[in-house]
Amino acid sequence: MLKLIPRTRTTVPIEAEVITPDTLGSLDATAVAHQTVYHGNRKEALGEFFKVEGRADDGLILIEGDVSHVKWIGAGMTKGTIIVDGNVGMHLGAEMRGGRIEVRGNVGDWCGAEMRGGLIEVHGDAGHLLGAAYRGSARGMRGGTIVVHGRAGNEVGSTMRRGLIVVRGEVADFCGVSMIAGTIVLGAQPGLRTGAGMKRGTILLVPPEPPNTLPELLPTFRFAARFQPVFVRVLAEHLTNLGFPFPEPAKAANYLRFSGDLAEKGLGEILIWSP
Numbered sequence: 001m002l003k004l005i006p007r008t009r010t011t012v013p014i015e016a017e018v019i020t021p022d023t024l025g026s027l028d029a030t031a032v033a034h035q036t037v038y039h040g041n042r043k044e045a046l047g048e049f050f051k052v053e054g055r056a057d058d059g060l061i062l063i064e065g066d067v068s069h070v071k072w073i074g075a076g077m078t079k080g081t082i083i084v085d086g087n088v089g090m091h092l093g094a095e096m097r098g099g100r101i102e103v104r105g106n107v108g109d110w111c112g113a114e115m116r117g118g119l120i121e122v123h124g125d126a127g128h129l130l131g132a133a134y135r136g137s138a139r140g141m142r143g144g145t146i147v148v149h150g151r152a153g154n155e156v157g158s159t160m161r162r163g164l165i166v167v168r169g170e171v172a173d174f175c176g177v178s179m180i181a182g183t184i185v186l187g188a189q190p191g192l193r194t195g196a197g198m199k200r201g202t203i204l205l206v207p208p209e210p211p212n213t214l215p216e217l218l219p220t221f222r223f224a225a226r227f228q229p230v231f232v233r234v235l236a237e238h239l240t241n242l243g244f245p246f247p248e249p250a251k252a253a254n255y256l257r258f259s260g261d262l263a264e265k266g267l268g269e270i271l272i273w274s275p
Contacts, residue, residue: 021080128153221260
């Protein structure tokens with residue numbers, strides 16, 4: 001196991017794409033400390049900002065402490081495990097293709113942006129644009145799984161193409177905006193304009209209890225049916241294994257299906273656990 005302990009917190013962000021099992025897995029502690037990171041517009045050694053112990057030849061990197069000023073941790077990783085015992089900065093797991101990242105704290109914006117595979121689990125809150133596309137990109141998340149046990153900000157799953165995003169707490173506005181496909185599961189009421197511009201895909205609302213009031217949906221979503229979707233039982237088992245407490249009564253319950261966005265292809269759906 002490779003252990004990284006922050007030496008100090010800086011006001012200028014650190015960009016540390018090198019913190020992945022792919023890059024550091026074959027290096028000893030001295031070589032890891034000499035890896036290049038960007039501190040603002042300056043190149044610095046990783047060891048200037050982290051105390052380095054052990055090595056990651058077993059594929060495990062443990063970061064102990066607050067690294068909310070550090071960006072791009074786990075970006076593009078394909079294997080191994082990163083565990084962060086603290087808060088993390090922006091772009092965590094961006095374009096990730098495999099492996100696992102666990103955060104025992106909060107994460108910044110663009111967590112899992114354009115990821116293609118692997119698992120990100122956040123025990124705290126997430127910022128804006130979780131699993132989203134970068135500005136100008138045609139597709140956001142294209143595979144993999146993101147689980148957030150707290151809340152999330154605006155534009156969760158923006159332009160996502162494949163994959164699964166699960167948020168147990170509240171999400172802000174524009175959840176699933178311009179969604180192409182994939183699945184978003186919400187454990188609390190979403191904000192405004194949920195599913196705006198979505199072409200296909202599923203947004204599933206399953207709070208601990210059936211909601212007494214429906215979320216305010218756009219007029220371009222049309223009520224389609226009240227039914228029992230069979231796939232929910234399979235999804236519920238998978239979510240339970242991921243640590244999402246899927247309510248037992250919701251596994252075989254009725255759901256209200258709203259089709260949309262009719263301003264686009266209208267093939268997407270918002271499923272709401274029916275009271």
